[in-house]
Amino acid sequence: MSGKNFKALVVEEEGEKNFVRSIKDRSTDELPEGDVLVNVRYSSLNYKDALSATGNKGVTRNFPHTPGVDASGIVAESNSPEFSTGEEVIVHAYDLGCNTSGGFGEYIRVPADWVIKLPANLSLRESMIYGTAGFTAAYSVLELERHGVAPAKGEILVTGATGGVGSVAVSILAKLGYDVVASTGKTDQAQFLLDLGAKEVISRDESRDESGRPMLKGRWAGVVDTVGGEILVTAIKATKPMGVITCCGNVASADLPLNVYPFILRGVKLIGIDSQNCPMDLRLEVWGKLAGDWKLGSLDDLANEVSLDELEENIQLILQGKQKGRVLLNLTK
Ligand SMILES: NC(=O)c1ccc[n+]([C@@H]2O[C@H](COP(=O)([O-])OP(=O)(O)OC[C@H]3O[C@@H](n4cnc5c(N)ncnc54)[C@H](OP(=O)(O)O)[C@@H]3O)[C@@H](O)[C@H]2O)c1
Structure with missing residues (x-):
């Protein structure tokens, strides 16, 4: 079966230490092996994503690469009995967006044990206002x-x-x-x-x-x-x-x-605090708090919603320490 085409931010290395970012068409055939293919609806910009997007080899070793340590979306294909097509899920941290193609693209493919079912009382959008x-x-x-x-x-x-x-x-x-x-x-x-x-x-x-x-x-x-x-x-x-x-x-x-x-x-x-390697039981406890007793009524006040095209200026701002609140990436825009 041929892959699906999708849009993604792609960071390419052009000569030594020169990293160029552009929005490109990619195919799901290029994504790594994995159990679950997710159609990403929302992601977010974290400091680490800006490091990956500007060629920090401590975060991302090999380019071309699509950053994005966060993703929420809909299961498009699953080889895992844990997840069915159409289910709403969150994937964040582990290796997503570091050396695994990340949430700054409309599709990711990941191991099933990185995937979290979207908690009740939280929308895909809200989950990424929180993000990592x-x-x-x-x-x-x-x-x-x-x-x-x-x-x-x-x-x-x-x-x-x-x-x-x-x-x-x-x-x-x-x-x-x-x-x-x-x-x-x-x-x-x-x-x-x-x-x-x-x-x-x-x-x-x-x-x-x-x-x-x-x-x-x-x-x-x-x-x-x-x-x-x-x-x-x-x-x-x-x-x-x-x-x-x-x-x-x-x-x-x-x-x-x-x-x-x-x-x-x-x-x-x-x-x-190491969120990347936080074990799944603790991860679920934290998401339970974010969706439950600790859920913020003012989540939208924290969010600056951007499209893939608008990521670049926000990457520069976060690197300069000038970002305020959370940058929510809406991939449905
Ligand atoms: N360990 C983990 O699991 C984990 C997970 C997520 C993030 N992180 C790390 O946590 C840090 C914050 O991440 P973030 O996504 O919140 O980044 P962020 O949105 O850029 O926030 C960092 C804030 O730190 C302040 N700041 C920036 N440069 C500074 C400097 N030179 N001296 C003092 N304060 C400075 C600024 O706030 P003010 O202007 O208000 O001072 C800035 O907005 C990053 O180092 C990130 O890598 C770690």
Whole structure:
């Protein structure tokens, strides 16, 4: 049987370190082997997608390539008894969009054990407003709670607060009754963060201590860090006894120049978040929260909806740290 033709963003390597992006016609015959062929309706733009789209070999080794770590859509063909044609599904993370053709195209083919049935009470569109960034935010909040953080314990700091992970984290924490302090480099977007439910907005400069002191006055009961580097170091030093910090990103820096005192004198806990390899049982628990008790009423306020043609300008914005909220890719446009 001949394959179906479809449109996709294709990144090609032209000469050394020159990566060119264009919308091309592809065939499902070119997709990798797999159990489930999905007709993708929505995807989203994550920081990692922008790295893949601009030739970061730590994310994507071989080009030409179609990025997109997120996809939601309809099962078009299935060799798996778990999934039937016509079913609505989500696929995100694992190797999707890294070295497996991703959600910036109208079709993906993936192993059945990467596929999640769309939870009740969530549309395909809503699932991709969350996408991997929203999933990572919810996973981070779940880890804070699992380690004993609760609204009565005190303030929660969210760094990179206007970004994809940050903005969803602010929104979920506020919905759960936490006092959220949002740290941002975009102080002109303070009202956006207050509207999401932040109690206070602080600047990136205020979030970075340059005194070199081994510990700072304890303020945070919990921290959702999305940026790494000195902002994460400062947050750890300013976390209250028995407080919990989650760490998922490195847009500021991958370095962590720190000493052991916050851990041995205050018992603070630093929890790593890895959504890509998150096991399926935990993945389902997080999606259950996103579709259930934690579902945001204001999801549309976070979303900037774009077509394949409009991805390019948004890739450039996210690389410069200028993106706000979530970029939803509508492949039906
Ligand atoms: N571990 C995982 O499983 C996982 C999953 C998803 C994402 N991530 C990582 O999490 C991070 C955030 O992802 P995202 O999709 O939310 O990206 P994003 O939408 O670009 O958000 C990142 C935000 O960080 C802030 N920022 C940017 N550059 C900065 C700098 N040099 N110094 C300090 N802050 C800076 C900006 O927010 P403000 O202007 O508001 O400060 C920016 O909007 C990325 O590193 C991504 O790779 C990891």
